[in-house]
Amino acid sequence: MEKEVLLEVKDLKTYFYTEDGVVRAVDGVSFTMHKGEVLGLVGESGCGKSVTSLSIMRLVDAPGKIVGGQIIFKGEDLLKKSEEEMRKIRGSEIAMIFQEPMTALNPVYTIGDQIMEAILTHQDVSEEEAKKKTIELLDLVGIPDPEKRFDEYPHEMSGGMRQRAMIAMAISCNPDLLISDEATTALDVTIQAQILELMKDLQRKIGMAILFITHDLALVAEMADSVAVTYTGRIVEYSDVRSVFKNSHHPYTYGLLQSIPSLLSEKTKEPLPAIEGMVPSPYRMPKGCHFNPRCPFATDICRKEMPELKEVTPNHLVRCFHPVNVKEEVS
Amino acid sequence: MANEDYVEGGMNTSESYSYWRKVFQRLKKHKIAMVSLWVLVVIILMAVFAKPLSFGNNPYSYIKSVPWASRPELAPPGPGHPLGLDSMGRDAWSRLLYGGRVSLAVGFICSIVGAVVGLFFGLISGYFGGITDMLIMRFTDFMLSLPVLPLMIVLSAVIKGSLWTIIFIISIFSWMGVARLVRGEVLSLKEQEFTEAARAIGETPGRIMWIHLLPNSLAPVIVASTLAISGNIIYEATLSFLGLGIRQPTPSWGNMLNGAQTFMLTAPWLMWWPGLAIFVTTLAFNFLGDGLRDALDPRLYR
Amino acid sequence: MRNYLIRRSLELIPVLFAIAFVSFWLVSKMGNPFAVLLLNPHVKPEDLQRLMHIWHWDQPIYVRFWFWFKDFITFRHGWGLSVMAPGQTALQLIGSRIPVTIAFSTTSMIVAILLSIPLGVYSAIHQYSISDYILTFFAFFGMSMPTFWFGIMLMYVFSVKLHWFPAAGSHAAFITVKGLPVEFSQAPWYLRVLNEAWYLTLPTIVLIVFEVGGWLRYMRSSMLEVKSQDYVRTARAKGLPERTVIYKHAFRNAVIPIITLIGLSFPGIVGGAMITETVFAIPGIGRLTYQAVMHQDIFVAMALIMIFAFLVVIGNFLADIFYAIADPRIRYS
Numbered sequence: 026m027e028k029e030v031l032l033e034v035k036d037l038k039t040y041f042y043t044e045d046g047v048v049r050a051v052d053g054v055s056f057t058m059h060k061g062e063v064l065g066l067v068g069e070s071g072c073g074k075s076v077t078s079l080s081i082m083r084l085v086d087a088p089g090k091i092v093g094g095q096i097i098f099k100g101e102d103l104l105k106k107s108e109e110e111m112r113k114i115r116g117s118e119i120a121m122i123f124q125e126p127m128t129a130l131n132p133v134y135t136i137g138d139q140i141m142e143a144i145l146t147h148q149d150v151s152e153e154e155a156k157k158k159t160i161e162l163l164d165l166v167g168i169p170d171p172e173k174r175f176d177e178y179p180h181e182m183s184g185g186m187r188q189r190a191m192i193a194m195a196i197s198c199n200p201d202l203l204i205s206d207e208a209t210t211a212l213d214v215t216i217q218a219q220i221l222e223l224m225k226d227l228q229r230k231i232g233m234a235i236l237f238i239t240h241d242l243a244l245v246a247e248m249a250d251s252v253a254v255t256y257t258g259r260i261v262e263y264s265d266v267r268s269v270f271k272n273s274h275h276p277y278t279y280g281l282l283q284s285i286p287s288l289l290s291e292k293t294k295e296p297l298p299a300i301e302g303m304v305p306s307p308y309r310m311p312k313g314c315h316f317n318p319r320c321p322f323a324t325d326i327c328r329k330e331m332p333e334l335k336e337v338t339p340n341h342l343v344r345c346f347h348p349v350n351v352k353e354e355v356s
Numbered sequence: 357m358a359n360e361d362y363v364e365g366g367m368n369t370s371e372s373y374s375y376w377r378k379v380f381q382r383l384k385k386h387k388i389a390m391v392s393l394w395v396l397v398v399i400i401l402m403a404v405f406a407k408p409l410s411f412g413n414n415p416y417s418y419i420k421s422v423p424w425a426s427r428p429e430l431a432p433p434g435p436g437h438p439l440g441l442d443s444m445g446r447d448a449w450s451r452l453l454y455g456g457r458v459s460l461a462v463g464f465i466c467s468i469v470g471a472v473v474g475l476f477f478g479l480i481s482g483y484f485g486g487i488t489d490m491l492i493m494r495f496t497d498f499m500l501s502l503p504v505l506p507l508m509i510v511l512s513a514v515i516k517g518s519l520w521t522i523i524f525i526i527s528i529f530s531w532m533g534v535a536r537l538v539r540g541e542v543l544s545l546k547e548q549e550f551t552e553a554a555r556a557i558g559e560t561p562g563r564i565m566w567i568h569l570l571p572n573s574l575a576p577v578i579v580a581s582t583l584a585i586s587g588n589i590i591y592e593a594t595l596s597f598l599g600l601g602i603r604q605p606t607p608s609w610g611n612m613l614n615g616a617q618t619f620m621l622t623a624p625w626l627m628w629w630p631g632l633a634i635f636v637t638t639l640a641f642n643f644l645g646d647g648l649r650d651a652l653d654p655r656l657y658r
Numbered sequence: 659m660r661n662y663l664i665r666r667s668l669e670l671i672p673v674l675f676a677i678a679f680v681s682f683w684l685v686s687k688m689g690n691p692f693a694v695l696l697l698n699p700h701v702k703p704e705d706l707q708r709l710m711h712i713w714h715w716d717q718p719i720y721v722r723f724w725f726w727f728k729d730f731i732t733f734r735h736g737w738g739l740s741v742m743a744p745g746q747t748a749l750q751l752i753g754s755r756i757p758v759t760i761a762f763s764t765t766s767m768i769v770a771i772l773l774s775i776p777l778g779v780y781s782a783i784h785q786y787s788i789s790d791y792i793l794t795f796f797a798f799f800g801m802s803m804p805t806f807w808f809g810i811m812l813m814y815v816f817s818v819k820l821h822w823f824p825a826a827g828s829h830a831a832f833i834t835v836k837g838l839p840v841e842f843s844q845a846p847w848y849l850r851v852l853n854e855a856w857y858l859t860l861p862t863i864v865l866i867v868f869e870v871g872g873w874l875r876y877m878r879s880s881m882l883e884v885k886s887q888d889y890v891r892t893a894r895a896k897g898l899p900e901r902t903v904i905y906k907h908a909f910r911n912a913v914i915p916i917i918t919l920i921g922l923s924f925p926g927i928v929g930g931a932m933i934t935e936t937v938f939a940i941p942g943i944g945r946l947t948y949q950a951v952m953h954q955d956i957f958v959a960m961a962l963i964m965i966f967a968f969l970v971v972i973g974n975f976l977a978d979i980f981y982a983i984a985d986p987r988i989r990y991s
Contacts, residue, residue: 116897505929
């Protein structure tokens with residue numbers, strides 16, 4: 026059962042022209058999302074995940090600029106659309122939730138007002154209807170006593186509730202795609218679990234796709250259908266979630282998974298393997314494969330050339346000259 | 357900073373400079389601030405070298421007569437007297453130069469005093485907290501609620517003015533802003549670990565404040581003090597204009613404008629130059645202060 | 659919220675009291691207000707002693723202050739006698755001068771607000787454009803301009819040279835009504851208003867330029883800061899039209915600190931009005947303060963300082979109140 030293709034990002038490039046040099050935040054990212062699919066976009070801080078999502082929404086601020094590629098959403102290239110056309114898409118067909126709900130919500134307006142605003146902008150309904158819908162949404166996202174909460178200000182709510190309100194705001198117009206940019210990072214672990222449950226629940230109910238951006242691999246394992254691992258602005262591994270977790274081929278992914286402590290592991294007495302080194306500064310990228318200084322398997326070619334993203338096993342793309350864990354094919 | 361063997365890409369080797377050089381580099385990009393800096397250097401030099409620049413005149417002697425005017429008072433510009441003579445027959449150009457010394461001195465000194473006093477109160481208030489903080493802040497708020505100009509006028513009338521009394525009077529009202537700024541900085545620095553670390557190894561409060569807190573609070577103080585110089589110059593000029601600040605015969609840019617309405621008709625040039633001097637100096641300090649603020653803004657650093 | 663207001667009002671009283679005492683102590687140092695009466699040959703030293711006794715001036719400063727303060731807050735005894743205007747009480751003298759000052763300083767504030775807020779927002783939205791540079795430059799000009807010099811320059815250009823505006827005073831002695839000169843106080847009210855407006859134009863402009871200078875920059879930087887906040891990005895991500903993003907979301911937050919600033923600018927405006935009135939010889943309370951100090955008119959000077967202090971304190975207080983109203987985070991906590 027082939028699901029319809031919703032979003033195709035092709036070779037997206039977004040650069041930042043700063044005083045100190047050019048930062049190639051997104052340097053040739055490509056992926057595909059189908060209707061109702063959850064794609065986890067994983068990577069450490071500063072590797073371009075947020076910029077990717079902002080690029081899709083075309084909300085990249087100066088000194089950043091989308092310099093290349095295509096973003097095909099429902100068959101149309103978003104990069105070719107006018108600002109007015111994009112405005113109609115934002116909030117209604119593609120919605121986004123952010124990391125810090127306290128600063129992402131306007132402190133001087135009630136949350137009811139802010140959610141209603143989204144509804145009234147994109148839908149032709151009366152104010153009473155919008156208000157009714159808002160209260161229903163607040164209920165749907167699990168906020169108790171929604172009529173009362175409607176008139177509350179963001180600072181009067183807890184972090185978890187604020188995030189729920191943000192989600193209510195995002196899904197208010199039944200978007201086809203929800204971009205969640207580290208939406209649970211700032212929350213306590215138990216609240217985080219609740220929000221994730223909520224998101225999964227809503228995703229099933231509404232049938233929307235989720236671009237789930239995070240640095241936390243464990244969350245990806247729970248939420249995603251497919252996973253794309255990014256490093257310094259490029260995708261280094263891309264496949265369905267099982268393949269990536271059980272059979273990671275890129276040394277970076279492999280290293281990340283190895284460094285997750287596990288109670289059940291036989292290796293509990295040994296030191297936790299960590300990837301050596303740090304993410305390089307955007308102004309001083311290493312030559313060749315950007316991961317080579319930290320890679321235990323790096324050879325000469327890795328230091329000279331950048332590998333392409335290639336299919337190493339069926340439906341499993343890897344950007345590496347020496348992918349690991351590849352069972353030798355006997356042809 | 358990383359020293360590994362990395363190739364290409366990065367531009368800025370300033371990453372290896374120290375903090376202040378980086379600040380100065382940022383400042384250099386702010387063209388208006390740099391222009392203002394040069395203008396101020398010129399003005400300061402002119403005030404410092406007032407003697408040689410006066411072409412042998414001095415601001416105090418009454419010229420007996422000039423060949424191109426019937427009376428020495430309010431004589432127009434002529435050879436040897438580029439700005440003519442003032443209402444008492446004194447050379448206006450040398451008065452302008454020497455007046456610059458007074459006005460600039462007042463501006464700088466009051467600003468420095470304000471910074472020092474403000475730092476003192478701010479550090480103590482922020483570091484010790486509790487009752488000390490409350491008392492000092494109440495006092496600061498009280499001082500801020502005073503109507504400044506009316507009280508300065510009363511004070512100048514009561515304490516007959518010399519240069520140092522004027523400096524004293526203006527300084528009284530110049531420290532509150534800095535105190536508040538410093539207190540704010542200290543409060544946030546207190547939360548950071550290095551302060552706790554210093555206390556844990558038993559450093560005395562004095563040492564902590566002097567070595568750790570003070571240097572880190574300096575940036576906003578520098579900005580505020582630079583901007584304060586222009587305010588102080590204007591206060592001095594205003595008081596002198598009203599006849600209350602620097603008293604005759606000592607020249608100051610402000611008192612050269614005293615009674616300007618009376619000679620406006622006959623010698624208008626006498627009112628342009630001192631006022632312009634004040635205006636340009638104040639403008640330059642404001643631009644410089646603004647440029648410094650941008651250069652020191654921590655948010656603009658990665 | 660109500661508790662907050664009550665608490666703040668209660669805090670005002672000790673502050674005003676402290677200001678009053680400090681000012682009284684300072685002003686008393688200027689001398690004995692009754693001494694000038696000795697200039698009158700008909701006044702005998704015993705009369706002076708008696709007069710001083712009635713006004714408690716022979717008592718220690720604490721007693722003097724207490725009586726004066728009581729009189730001041732209850733508006734009794736005319737707040738003392740005036741030296742400059744013999745026969746008039748301080749209250750009468752001040753009362754006659756207040757309207758002019760209020761008229762032109764309030765006008766200047768209103769115009770300045772109406773100019774600086776929109777221009778500041780415009781400047782921030784079009785950052786780095788030519789208009790932004792021009793506006794910023796103009797703002798710096800206004801902020802750095804010594805008010806008395808600007809007043810003198812305006813007077814020189816527009817009064818002396820161009821004769822567009824009168825050079826001094828707040829109104830003409832005579833206004834022409836139907837071709838005949840009529841004394842000012844007898845002329846119809848609309849002509850009086852127009853005439854005063856004409857006289858007060860230049861001084862008002864001086865104040866406006868100074869106020870706009872400071873406020874425009876502040877509005878601009880507040881707007882710039884708000885513009886880069888997360889909630890503005892959220893508003894855009896919701897697909898709101900840009901105008902709504904700027905005016906409903908950004909501006910509403912950016913304007914909050916401006917309200918505080920305007921309240922806190924009261925001392926500056928008070929001072930500015932003082933100088934401007936002196937330059938343009940306007941019979942307002944600013945100039946009166948200067949004259950009172952120069953003539954050692956203690957009662958008038960004290961009363962005026964208290965009025966100014968009161969204005970400053972009220973300004974701060976109002977700023978706090980408006981801030982609390984505008985920012986729900988303060989209102990509900």
